[in-house]
Amino acid sequence: MNRLLLIFILLLSTSIGFAQEQDAVPKTDFTKMYLPVWLEAKTHCLAVARIMPDSLYSYKPTPVSKTFGEQMVHIAHTVKLLTQRYVQGMKVKPNTPDASKLTKEEIINLLEKEFQYTTNVILHIEQKKLDETCVMYHSGNTVSRAFAFFYVQDHMANHRSKSNLYIRMNNIKPPEYTW
Secondary structure: OHHHHHHHHHHHHHHHHHHHHHHOOOOOHHHHHHHHHHHHHHHHHHHHHHHOOHHHOOOOOOOOOOOHHHHHHHHHHHHHHHHHHHHOOOOOOOOOOOHHHOOHHHHHHHHHHHHHHHHHHHHHOOHHHHHOEEEOOOOOOEEEHHHHHHHHHHHHHHHHHHHHHHHHHOOOOOOOOOO
């Protein structure tokens, strides 16, 4: 019974935060269009993180795979890093926290914090900045900073999908995709 109450409280607090973010108005036409897409992706990723039991955060399907916890920490870290690097044009270096030293709760808090960073950028970025271009590190492609938001989300979705597979491999039904 206590577990159900905790899940209800977590879902309610996420819903309230989601509603508050939905009430915020971004500054550009692009970010007005993009914000609901981002918030849905964020909500789904947090649901994936929450559904995996604490005891399986160290699960990995093969010796060379990341653990579930490492996937979640990688998502959290790179959401902010890629936003800073490609959307904001900052010079940043990777410094991923060690997932094995974090609890499930700490990892979820990290996810929420880093998602909020990118959400705040979406809300406050100016059109002039979105119109600038950047060179994507891995591909060498030149894209607008607005387009770089899609890369941030795509990278997150890639690792979220892997995490969903880890959930299924442990006979747990993953959260429904709602978009």
